[in-house]
Amino acid sequence: MINSKLLVTTLLVGTVLIGGCSVGSSESEHETMNHSNMAGMDHSNMSQEEMMNMENGHASHTNPLPLNDSTGENELPLPPLLQPNNGVVDIIAQQGKTEIFEGVETETYGYNGSFLGPVITVNEGETVTFRTNNKLSEPTTFHWHGVEIPGEGDGGPHHILKPGATEEVKFTVKQGASTLWFHPHPEGATAEQVYKGLAGLIYVEDDNSKNLAIPNEYGKNDFPLVFQDRQFTEDKQFDYQAVLNEDGTIGDTLLVNGTLNPKLTVGKEKVRLRLLNGSNARNYIFKLNTGDKFQQIATDGGFLNKPTIMSEISLTPGERAEIIVDFSKYEAKSNIALVNEEDTILLPFQLDEHRTNSIKIPESLNDYGITEEEKMLPVTKKLELFGMGTMVSINDKQFDMNRIDFTQKQGETEIWEIYNKPDMMGGMTHPFHIHGTQFKIVSIDGKEPPANLQGWKDTVSVEPDQTIKLAVKFNNKGIYMFHCHVLEHEENGMMGQVEVK
Incomplete structure (x- = not known):
């Protein structure tokens, strides 16, 4: 209809x-x-x-279709870190099955796994080779969203990789610290391939980011959060063509890092959240259910000059932002969650009072x-x-x-x-x-x-x-x-x- x-x-x-x-x-x-x-x-x-x-x-x-509230029953998994090995990063687009709903295997796409992808970590000044392999049954491309890369390696619709093919892209990282991402970009199939699960993150680090007194321990006080909305069939499968909206496909089921009903355990400390709107079309306004403010420290491509106090942040598809939430002021039993503009619970937090830090976010972050x-x-x-x-x-x-x-x-x-x-x-x-x-x-x-x-x-x-x-x-x-x-x-x-x- x-x-x-x-x-x-x-x-x-x-x-x-x-x-x-x-x-x-x-x-x-x-x-x-x-x-x-x-x-x-x-x-x-x-x-x-x-x-x-x-x-x-x-x-x-x-x-838009309202999203489900996260019940918080599943601890949020984190993508594996993928570092260059002798300057080479291997990325494979593949088909697989993922247990998104308990006891049910959903047919999905992923990079180096069945669903979504790793966090590729590179450093400014480093020469790297992305060695891409298409193990899908259809053509795809590998687009490096936000990466300053020569045009022949950008992975737009000109750069089709046929099933079974491998291609290498070699370049030198010449941009500052940032949270970027990668996804397919074949003409006529981008939306469906992303919908099925092809998306991963890229972290660029530089001397400035390594020396800043900000949370930077992956999985402890520094977390990637990929927000995507989807619709599932009665048998818990993706059927993109059935739900396709030519004005932008919107879903009623929220997945964070590919996980249904997630929660995130954090310490009573300052925590860095790297937000990516990886949805096909849905916009998000992120805020805390307590009404408390947080600090934004970065945009798509790098740090702001100084932390900016925010009560909410809006991200359209493709946009990223890094924020700092100070959980030290909350009691261990506090009910804290990241919610959207309609107060739908996107990601509840569970506090671990044994994890603390005394990080003081610097007033100067960049010279943009x-x-x-x-x-x-x-x-x-x-x-x-x-x-x-x-x-x-x-x-x-x-x-x-x-x-x-x-x-x-x-x-x-x-x-x-x-x-x-x-x-x-x-x-x-x-x-x-x-x-x-x-x-x-x-x-x-x-x-x-x-x-x-x-x-x-x-x-x-x-x-x-x-x-x-x-x-x-x-x-x-x-x-x-x-x-x-x-x-x-x-x-x-x-x-x-x-x-x-």
Whole structure:
């Protein structure tokens, strides 16, 4: 029923889309795009039934399926750490079976295991080889989300790895400490492969991160948390095609690190939580059920300059954040949990009063900044995100692997202006991601970004009718994707290509 409504919706949208500016070649990239007439769609001739269908299309995201509360019956497992062996990291995409529900084996995908993947740990300045092997029965790619890597190794849709094939990607790590991730990116199959379990983490460490007085003991006071929502069939299997929502597939069952009904045992101490929104489409607002504040210390691509006090944090698909929660002030029997905006229990915490630390989070973490020169640069690339369902577009065009949408010179900073054009129902949030780089948010609707976004980013939430300016520099050559990280929107064509020369 959902799919039929969405089909009607997307057909209706297709009849009323207003064209934006087309994506230009290098000669037309500097032309000005006028947003003044882009506030909405002309729907004066639409019937009431058609308008209701449009509204239903967005309803699954404005009022998404509610998630289950975690009962806290399963201790949260942690991904294994995977370090280079003589400079080589072996990563295998494979099929398997995983006991997500007690006594039931669910057919899943995973990296180096049956479900999800390891945490790959590398150091700035280290030369590493990612040796990838596809043991799936279908083609895949290995995309290194947030990694500054040459284009031929980025793992976009050009870099298909057929079943049984092996490929090596060698590069030198030239970025600072950060929590990154990796997932597949084959054209037409990204959303389903991620949904089945292909996702893993990458930790980059540097001299600064190793010397900072912050929690850094993996599995003791430093925890990766991968949040994903899923739907299961009656026999507890994944059936992506049955639940596919062309406007972004939303589930009613929360998995954290692939675990149903998790809890996390922590000490009465300061604890570092590395949050990844690994969902296909669901947005999360994370907060503590006690109402207490916490400190955010990092964005997608690195540390903030100083800890930022937050009462909640919002992450769209693909975004990451690192936060510090001080559990030392709670009693051992306290009822503490990470919840969402609807107070759904995402992850309850159990306190171990025998585990303590006296870490004092430093006031200075990084030297990130936007230069005056960057602030004065003119906008040279304008992108208009628009549409819903199968009719999404960037600058009125859908993805074509044979078309280069933009060009940019290696090592040169340009200002990209991203505008989310609303539709007649107000539009949707689009998490905008650029491959192969970390960018700076210069402004949001002409204003300085909030403190917790003043750090390196590779994915940014763009609200309807919002304009965001980004300072973008590529340190490597190659062809890179830029796209909405609602995976179904990406699949439906909300993606383009920039060639760095």
